[in-house]
Amino acid sequence: MPHTRQPVQSVPDASTPLASLRRGTSQLFETERRLNAVLNNASVSIFLMDDRQHCIYMNRAAELLTGWTLDEVLERDCPLHDIVHHTYPDGRPFPLAECAIDRAFPENNQERGEEVFVHRDGHFYPVGFTASPIRDDAANIIGTIIEVRDISDEKAAAERQRLLINELNHRVKNTLATVQSIAAQTFRGQTDQAARAVFDARMVALSTAHNVLVENNWESASLRSVVERALAPHLLAEVDVNRFLLDGPDARLHPKVAVTLAMALHELMTNAAKYGALSVPEGRVAVTWSLHDRDDGREQLDLAWEERNGPPVTPPTRKGFGSRLIERQLPMEFDGSAAITYAPGGVVCRLEIPLTQLGWVGQETLEGHPAR
């Protein structure tokens, strides 16, 4: 890079007329002392770079981070990159031209990123950096200030979290499969096949609802995915668009809402397949939903299940698992409402579910910031 700009000076200009600035000098001295106290007690590493990407100042934290002292770095008289960032983690040389930090010589304040540095002793460590330009009075960029943080602990924690979530997914699915197997073994030849089929279908519905959660690290589930997965005939199939009309916006659902809603839809579908619109070829089901804001600041999901072109509907003589789950438990669980109407033209189910804020007890602690 041509030296068209005045680089940041590490040594004050020797020609400063000291005598006439005695008062000013003592103020400068005080200021420098304060700045040094700040810089050398900061836990973040700070590098001051000139316009050739040579480091002309680094604080104590930076010396500890890199394993190099400022004097050694000054003595090397080369771009900082060649001292702390010269090799890729896979061992290939890392030329300065490919370096995001140095190439940035940032036009923007607070340019951020992550890189992997090499310690003096040869070990690699991940860092997060923030780079900002230093400008002269004429707004020309004359250097860069780079803050660097060792993010090894954060990387390790993220990796642990990823492994734990994988393990959680694995265990939940395995546990459901185990329950299914225990039921199969226990009731072999003792329960009628229809009851077994109902049980298996419910287990699969539960498992499918968990699949949707797994896709988002258990934090939330897509409303549309929950509906689509619940209404698809099996795991590998899509919703039959000739049978179902789905209409509504997507939203993020709390895991609890997702699972209970999926189970509710499964029960409606089972009922429709046995007695309702899905029991005849011409039957149709419309599942439509909307979201609106409530007075208490939460969002509310209004969802309607409407069957048509099915056989004439007669209200059931007894309330089964499905209607108990939908009409009694679901409103209690979410402080909402639910009603199933056995209208002659087709079963209608209307759900009003205030959407629970995403998050769970302890999530703030885990993530270090309030989840709600």
Added chain:
Amino acid sequence: MSLLEGRRVLLVEDESLVAMMAEDMLLDLGCEVVVAMRLDKAVDHVRAGNFDLAVLDVNLGDARSYPVADLLFERCTPFLFATGYGKQGLEEAYRSVPVLQKPYQAAPLAHLLTQLLTCEAPMWGGADEGPAACACHRPKGKPSGGGLSGPTPSADDPTRS
């Protein structure tokens, strides 16, 4: 006739499917069951009704059931925690409350509830306080008038979950 026959039991459980099963178990034991699935509703129920017993799920999704426990302590209503985490999952001050390990099972549920009624449960301050300890005794180290999870809700400000 079972000691549990006709007892009024508050069941606090936040998962629909699990609540259905626990309710059925309590009904089969002859109990009269009131189900609450949210913290605010549970608190309202305790304030409004006289219960002989209570079964509290600890983790209510976005809240824990400790404020309900505090109210039950105040009213000397015996209760147990039902949790999959076991005793270790409880906050220190509540460790003397009997724990029913989830998943729910009818026999241990009936056993623990009966013990609660006959004051036989080894709890409320630990074994060193002798067998006379009863549900009406505050557990050791329990701060009076408030839970660890926040201020005890006042009557006109039910704790929102």
